[in-house]
Every structure is written in structure tokens, then in C-alpha cells.
Amino acid sequence: MPDMIMGDKEFQEIPSVKSKALRINLNENIYGSFAEIGAGQETVRNFFRVGGASGTIAKTMSAYDKDFSDAIYGVEEDGRYVTEERLVKMLSHEIQLVEERIDRERHPNKLFFSFANTVATIDFAKKYKGHGWVGIRYQVDPKEDYNEIILHIRFHQNDAQQQQITLGVLGVNLIYGAYYKYDEPKKLLRYLYDHIDRESLEIDTINFSGPRFKDVDNRLMSLQLIKNGMTEAVMFGPEGVNILPAKILYKKNILAFRGSFRPVTKVNIDMYEKAYELFLKENRVQESRTEVIFEITLSNLRAEGEIDEEDFMDRAKLLCNLGHTVMISNFQEYYRLVEYLARYTKMRMGLAMGVNNLIEIFDEKYYRHLSGGILEAFGKLFYRDLKVYLYPMKDPKTGEYITSQNLKVHPRMKELYKFFKYNGKLVDITDYNPAYLDIFSRQVLKKIEKDEIGWERMLPEGVAQIIKRKKLFNYQRGVNKIEN
Template structure:
């Protein structure tokens, strides 16, 4: 990205799509294929239009007919075409053809690449706006293994032609970024929206792989999508690779637990185990068709100002070590989280939460930005097939255990709360472990940082060892001072 100076102020200049494509075309070493399915050949068209494309484009194709596509790339197990496995087959097949048909002796300095996309644009009824997979497999050294960037997008525009053009711009940005911004993955991710607006598309998943991205943590790249406003929710699995929420949650029963998990404690895991037991006991819940999500909000990550990426990765590391799927969202209000889940499933959902979070649900100040206020929010929240599992709070002054029966809400909310409770939406977690209720993540974190004894016993089995081994949450600094 070019930088110019105006006085003491730096101004970023975003290269045009034509100039990006031309720079690629004028690089005599970059050579590859374009395979685009579902939205025309808009990416390749940008390279043709910019000029000097003969030195860059080995082949441009679209296998629109399903039989032709299957003959070239094979048949997917699920018989679908707009999927990540399909995209990866396209990338691999085209690279294999490049290697097979072009002699390395004749082209010793060529950097091969294959760009592919498989998308579905908006339907005639304009009910489904469309989505797609886009990726590039590329070399940065002829003797080096291939690198790969794969992303998923959801269209926001309501016109098929505009969606095609948007895809073409994104494709150029991806190819340009792969070759010229690969040393700074964060800037590379930002560049996807060069010459685009966030009202045109959403990017909700990305994964980097290959030798040049060996030290890239894909969970951190997922966080960049959220920080840059490219999406409202990202998800990653126990292996640390990013997942597509729409794929993971499609037609599933969902149980979500929101928390800071800084670090994850015995209380968090007791809430998890007990709410899971209650959720699975529901007639409408199929255990085999259930996804359990540990959710952290972006506002929680920003609780102390700017997002601390090391702190974020520490939390992710622990939850992944417990074998959990983790979701980071921009949904501070619970009803927005439930609305998001409802895009993918109509099956029963559950939210597990402590007393403090439940009190927040009944606090009117959280709904000032909604025209219908708290009533509109509750309509959106409990219109769904939803249950809330409430984990109690131990009042150390009175010795009382606070649950739905003795919880005090604002007088104006009493009738709403009563309606909410008597309609079976709220379920108490009664078989909780009384011996751990006074454990709080913030106190455990303070003990770790200050190198105090006893914090290990407050965490689930194996978590303390992980913190020490991987020196999470400032443990290494604490030990160095000892």
C-alpha cells in the first residue's frame, strides 16, 4: 500500500483494482490459472482488462455445468458445489495441471498459482443473498512448497450483477495481497476491502497455511476479521483452525456459554457440565445433533481498553485444550446472539449463564438503541425455541444462594420477569457444586500475575499445567520475579 506525506500527516493511498492487476501482470515471474464457478469470470476479467495479461494467465475457465464440473474435479460426498472441499479440489487440480504441463527447466523462475472461487449469487426471489468460497494456492519461491489462503464470504448486495463485480474486486485483492502483502497477514486481511465497502460483502472465515504462514495463528486472523468490522462472529475449533459458523451450526441444537474465561475455572466447567446435562434431557434436543459453544464477546476482550492479542490467544489456548469450539462475537446483547444462531437453525437453543448476566438481560439501559426497547428485545429473544439455564450466585454476606426464585429485579421488570419464568424459559441449575461457587476468574488471574499460591486448585484438571507449560496469563513474568 502506497504512502504519501502531506505535511507531518501520513496518508494511505489504496491502489486501484486496475493498478493491482497490472502490477501482477507486469511481474514476469507470476503465472497461474483462474477457475471460477457461479458468478462469471469477474476476477480474470479484471486482469484481462488491465493489459499485459498474457504473461500472467495460463488459463481461465468456468465449469458451470454440474456434470462437467464433476468430470473435472470429482463428486463431493454431500453432492454440493459451494463448499470448502470443492474449492480445495479446484485449487489442487489446477496446480497439478500447471506442474504437469509446464516444464520447470523451461520456466525455472516462475511462481505458479491457482486462484479459484465457487459461489452462489442471489436467487430470483431475493430470499437468499448468496455466499461463496474463494482461495489461492501460490508459490513465493520456485523451490518452496505452496502457500494457501482460503476465505468464505456472504453477499450483502441484492443484485446478481453487483455481486459478481464485488467478487471480481475481492479476487484481485486476494491475489495481489498473496504476492505483495504476505509478510504482513494483518494488512493482507485489511486489504480484502480495498475498493470495496462493508455493505457489499461479509467475510466470516479465513485460514492461512503453507511455509510462509507457518507462524500465523489462524485464531488471531479470525479476530482480525471481527476487529476490522468484516463480520460479527467468528469461530474456531479445538485444533485452532477457523470454522465456518454456518456450516457447523446448520440445523443443530445449540448450547452457548458466555464468559471471559480468563482463565477458565472450575465454575465455568461446572456450569458447562450441568447445563449440558439439562439441555440433553430436553425432548427436542438430540445429543448427536448438538453443538456446544464457548462464546466471548468483543466488548469483553476490550474490557481493559485495546484488545490484547496475547491475552486473547491465552484464553483460546485453554478452551481449545479442553476440546471446545470457541466463538468470538460482536453481540453484547443476548438477543442478537440468538438472532444470529437463528440464521442457521430452528432447533432448540440454550444459553447457560450466571446470575449477573441474567440481571443484565432485564436491565433497560442495554436496549436504548432499539426503538422498541426491552420489549422488542425480549420478543426477538423468546420468540425462538430457547431455554436459559441459570447458574446460582453465592452471596457471601448472607450465605444465600441466589437463583430464579429469590432473584431481585427492578420493580418495573417484575411482571416481565414473572412471565419469563412461569413460561418455562428459565431453568435453575440446582445440582451445582457449592464448594466452588466463590471462585472468580478475575481473582485467579490476579493470583497468577502476583505469583500467589493456591490458584491451581481453582482450575479444571490439567489447566494449571497448561498455563505453566505455555506461560499463559503472565505466568512466566511472575515466576521470573520469584
């Protein structure tokens, strides 16, 4: 098709908010509506100010009153308004009106769009900073189906007016990027922060869909959010769709399991299953109110140098195929993970880990940046309703099984270790399978890459088949080999 959008040369410098809005306005094909709730009409204001908006803006509205909003978009079952579901209803309703009211035969080249946001800015007590959903549904070819970009934001500014201004700039960046950077989604993501201080706004969820994004894996877009410093943690579900952490963690019991999962071995699954059984036996822990998170840290992804996106996707695909919810975080220290989870719940939390991980927790070098050192970290880690479920390790020299009972920590840490151990914060996993303790993921990975005999037996049922079928972890990459 003739390119109706990307006709002129790329700007040499970051274009201003005004120039972005004007470029959209001066494109005779781009045409649509704005629906903004909760923070005023801050995005569309930028388009009005620069002039030439009559050919771009079909309608702008703010159904600010809840009853009026419900009359237009319907009543939400949970009674909330700042939700992804509400945003999707807004986008669908508004784009439908554009389609119904504009004659396609008279305007064959029009590229319709609907931009919407539903936002709660900071409250008067300044206790809740505010958050919101922002999205656009749009065309880049009038004969194609619609594309969609939806994201969730968290404000970090302490002034409602500043939050409104930031939201308006973000909206312009999103619309501009949607039309002029859709073929480079990673760049589109970075450009969302044009003229916005990274400290003022967090983007913790984003999903791309539609014909122009059919090859975009949203899990990889989640990784970009972490790499670009836009947020500290992202989550995606078994279907591979990015999930708002608050949506699934709110008021839940949470069991977190950190690992490299490169690949998932029988040790990993045994640790997870046994820890989960123990966690469900705790008082006030109900299975229906419990969420299990498989966490991979950014430092783990960088363990071999720069982040290998293909390697990341291999791990993500495997965990999703096994039906798990995955978190990617920038929390090298466990106390930061616990602090993050505590934003969303006051219910019981658990950490499943191996002996090596516990030894690292008692290593003072990880806490030199804290004024209170390791004591401050442990206060943040254990003052909450938290337990550690400890999976044993086999000493390679002596063959002895190391548990919390015979674990040796640095002499300076002995009393601290005893305090937490005898206060019931450490729970040994005792019904483990001893045969699994000789399985190490690094050795398994080397066997997979070389296709050595026997690696399949070290993995849970079905995992080897997934690795072979999808050619994960460099299994037979580039080799046309018929499996027997």
C-alpha cells in the same frame, strides 16, 4: 533469496483495481490459472482488461455445468458445490495441471499460482443473498512449497450483477495481497476491502497456511475480522483452525455459554457440564445433533481497554486445549446472539449463564437503541425455542444462594420476569457444587500473575498444567524459574 516480488516502492495511496491487476501482469515471474464457478469469470476479467495478461494467465475456465464440473473435480458426497471442500479440490487440480504442463527447467523462476472461487449469487426471489468460497494457492519462491489463503464470503447486495463486480474486485485484492502483502497478513486482510463497500460484503472465515504463514495463528486472524468490522462472529475449533459457523451450526441444537474464560475455572466447567446435562434431557435434543459454543464477546475482550491480542490468544489456546469450540462475537446483547444462531437452525437452543448475566438481561439501559425497548429485545430473545439454564450466585454479604426463585429485579421488570420464569423459559441448575461459588476468575488471574499458593485448586483438572507449560496469563513471564 532475491526478492522477486516486492521490488518497487509501496504505493502512497490505495492502488486502483486496474493498477493492481497490471502490476501482477507485468511481473514476469507470476504465472497461473483461474477457475471460477457460479458468478462468471469476474476476477480474471480484470486481468484481461488491463493488458499484459499473456505472461500471467496460463488458463482460465468456468466449469459452470454441474456434470462437467463433476467430471473435472469429482463428485461431492453431500452433492453441494459451494463448499470449502470443492474449492480445495479446484485449487489442487488446477495447480497440478500447471506443474505438469510447464517445464521447471525452462522456467526456473516462475511463481505458480491457482486462483479459484465457487459462488452462489442472489436467487431470483431475493430470499438468499448468496455466498461463496474464494482462495489462492501460490508460491513466492519457486523452491518453496505452496502457500494458501482460503476465505468464505457472504453477499449483502440485492443485485446479482453488483455481486459479480464485487467478487471480481475481491479476487484481484486477494491475488495482489497474496503476492505483495504476505509478510503482513493483518494488512493483507484489511486490503481485501479496497474499493469494496463494507456493507456489501462479509468475510466470516479465513485461513492462512504454508511456509510464509507458518507463524500465523488463524485464531488471531479471526479476531481481526471482528475488529475490522468484516463480520460479527467467527468460530474456531479445538485444533485452532477457523470454522465456517454455518458448517457446524446448521440444523443443530445449540447450547451457548458466554464468559471471559480468563482463565477457565471450576465454576465455568461446572456451569457448562450441568447445563449440558439438562439440555440433553429436553425433548427433541439429541447429543449427536447438539453443538456447544463457548462465546467471548468483543466487549469482554475490550474490558481492560484496547484488545490485548496476547491475552486473547491465552484464552483461545486454553479453551482449544480443553477441546471446546469457540465463538468470538460482537453481540453485547444476548438477543443478538440468539438472532445470529437462529440463522442456521430452528432446533432447540439454550443459554447457560450466571445470575449476574440474567440481571443484566433485565436492565433496560441495554435496549434504548431499540424502538420497542426491552419488550422488543425479549420478543427476539424468547419467541424462539430457547431456554436459559441459570447457575446460582452466593450473596457475599448474607451467604444466601440466589436462584430464579429469590432473584430480585427492578420493580418495573417484575411482571416481565415472572412471565418468562413461569412459562418455563428459566431452568435452575440445582446440582451445583456450593464450594465453587467462592471462586472468581479475577481473583484467580491475580493469583496466577503473582504465582500465589493455591490458584491451581480453583481450576479444572489439567488446566493449571496447561497454563504453566504455555506460560499463559502472565504466569512467570520473563522469569526463568525451574518448577519442582
